[in-house]
Amino acid sequence: MAWLTEQIKDVKIRQERELWAVCAACKRHVDRSVWQADLKVCPGCNAHERLSCRERIDLLADAGSFEELNASVGVRDPLAFADDSGSYADKAKATAAKTGLGEAVVTGLARMDGRPVVLGIMDFRFMGGSLGSGTGERILLAAEAALERRLPLILVSASGGARMHEGIVSLMQMARTCAAIARLQEAGLPYLSVLTDPTTGGVSASYAMVGDLNIAEPKSLIGFAGRRVIEQTIKQKLPDDFQTAEYLLEHGFLDGIVPRRALKAWLVNALSYYRPVQPQLKVAPAAPAAGGAVAGPPWETVQLARQAGRPTIRDTIANCCDDFVELHGDRLFGDDHGLIGGFATIGGLRVMLIGHQKGKTVEENIAVNFGMANPEGYRKALRLMRLAERYGLPVVSLVDTPGAYPGLDAEARGQAEAIARNLTVMATLRTPFVVIVTGEGGSGGALGIAVGDRVLMLQNAVYSVISPEGCASILWRDGKKAPEAAAALKITAGELLKLGIIDGIVPEPAGGAHLDPKAATAAIKLAILGALTPLLEIPVETLVEQRYAKFSGMGR
Numbered sequence: 001m002a003w004l005t006e007q008i009k010d011v012k013i014r015q016e017r018e019l020w021a022v023c024a025a026c027k028r029h030v031d032r033s034v035w036q037a038d039l040k041v042c043p044g045c046n047a048h049e050r051l052s053c054r055e056r057i058d059l060l061a062d063a064g065s066f067e068e069l070n071a072s073v074g075v076r077d078p079l080a081f082a083d084d085s086g087s088y089a090d091k092a093k094a095t096a097a098k099t100g101l102g103e104a105v106v107t108g109l110a111r112m113d114g115r116p117v118v119l120g121i122m123d124f125r126f127m128g129g130s131l132g133s134g135t136g137e138r139i140l141l142a143a144e145a146a147l148e149r150r151l152p153l154i155l156v157s158a159s160g161g162a163r164m165h166e167g168i169v170s171l172m173q174m175a176r177t178c179a180a181i182a183r184l185q186e187a188g189l190p191y192l193s194v195l196t197d198p199t200t201g202g203v204s205a206s207y208a209m210v211g212d213l214n215i216a217e218p219k220s221l222i223g224f225a226g227r228r229v230i231e232q233t234i235k236q237k238l239p240d241d242f243q244t245a246e247y248l249l250e251h252g253f254l255d256g257i258v259p260r261r262a263l264k265a266w267l268v269n270a271l272s273y274y275r276p277v278q279p280q281l282k283v284a285p286a287a288p289a290a291g292g293a294v295a296g297p298p299w300e301t302v303q304l305a306r307q308a309g310r311p312t313i314r315d316t317i318a319n320c321c322d323d324f325v326e327l328h329g330d331r332l333f334g335d336d337h338g339l340i341g342g343f344a345t346i347g348g349l350r351v352m353l354i355g356h357q358k359g360k361t362v363e364e365n366i367a368v369n370f371g372m373a374n375p376e377g378y379r380k381a382l383r384l385m386r387l388a389e390r391y392g393l394p395v396v397s398l399v400d401t402p403g404a405y406p407g408l409d410a411e412a413r414g415q416a417e418a419i420a421r422n423l424t425v426m427a428t429l430r431t432p433f434v435v436i437v438t439g440e441g442g443s444g445g446a447l448g449i450a451v452g453d454r455v456l457m458l459q460n461a462v463y464s465v466i467s468p469e470g471c472a473s474i475l476w477r478d479g480k481k482a483p484e485a486a487a488a489l490k491i492t493a494g495e496l497l498k499l500g501i502i503d504g505i506v507p508e509p510a511g512g513a514h515l516d517p518k519a520a521t522a523a524i525k526l527a528i529l530g531a532l533t534p535l536l537e538i539p540v541e542t543l544v545e546q547r548y549a550k551f552s553g554m555g556r
């Protein structure tokens, strides 16, 4: 009878499997139809179950649009490798038969909301998504196809790393795939990298990490060395969130974490910022000059410029942008919350928006370090400015900071270098650049994102080499002389216009921007469009020449 009981048990398990999916992360049972409808995302813990490459193609490519390239490129066996369990060749054959795949990645031409792209999707089921020479060949050819056809490349990674069975030849796939990506990027074409669970080892240390934009699915495991190896090496227990997508975002290596359901729309929208056709706007020319928009006494203006209720960049985004895609991280150390940026659409114009973010409450201000950016903020801004140049997007920079953060860690990470680098890059950046000082223009921390073709100031903003308090305590040896210092330094919009430091003044609502932030952000929007529209008509060589003439002449 035992065999019968066993058989009944088997049938029951099979039936259960057909009815229920089990989340690998939290073990929750989910009705299989719900599981499929939710794209294998657990409703309990939001874990994103691994997908096969065919499922991903269905998710990302327009129906019927995928046309596979280089399907005949299969597994190679450069070392004629075998171990105790048999030959690599046999193993590869068995894997191919089981998965119906020729390699760990499938590449091809596809359309996404009608836009042609080259798409490459890895499949973890094929030998752990490992990077063999066949995998490398397919990715290399996909990048070359994108270059030849002038198309964007999107790669979706899922991999445990290099393929041991191919030894050093596998290691070299990291170099050759990156070589092909480098050519694509040098030609100015977009490359978007999607990292899914897991993306580790040689794939994370090659093409997966060098996207113009790197995005990941929530909770994906992403990292270089394995957790166990690290723990054994450093003899320490690692934090729970170590090597998760969320951990990488905070450490500056991802632009964003995008849930599976939103992935296609996110990618399509991001590509719409690549060399966009800008609308022909009919806007009044840049903000008015001094007339009718003169600030009050300097010290009073300083108080107004520091008002907590003044509109921040996030207010401007909320009130004036039709679309904003925040892009995170400096790809080196972290993601600065005090200096933010991303793709934005303002009055129909597509731009790269960057700017300091101050908080309105103490808690908010702690989270954004009172709008005092660290080096990673300036380096994120630098990355976004360079991306804007490559993608043919104008840059809009909103300045509002007491200054760059004067801290021990900021010095150790090169605050001065970060600001200096930005000054040199902005000087020759081949795209229109508009700056508006909306509140405090604090010294190098402000200038670090403010070398623009047009520099405007809100009526009650200030822009200065040092705070009036700092100046008073150095030169007057008495911090209480700040009002005198504020007057002597000439830091108000009217005075800076006269000095030729700025190009125009944006009027504020009566009594100051903090009394009517909505009206103030509307004025900012008009000023951006008014300044930017004529710049779009100027050939970029002329623009860069004029920018040089403008800044090289200051103080002459």
Ligand SMILES: [Zn+2]
Residues within 6 Å of the ligand: 023, 024, 025, 026, 027, 028, 042, 043, 044, 045, 046, 047
């Ligand atoms: Zn779960």
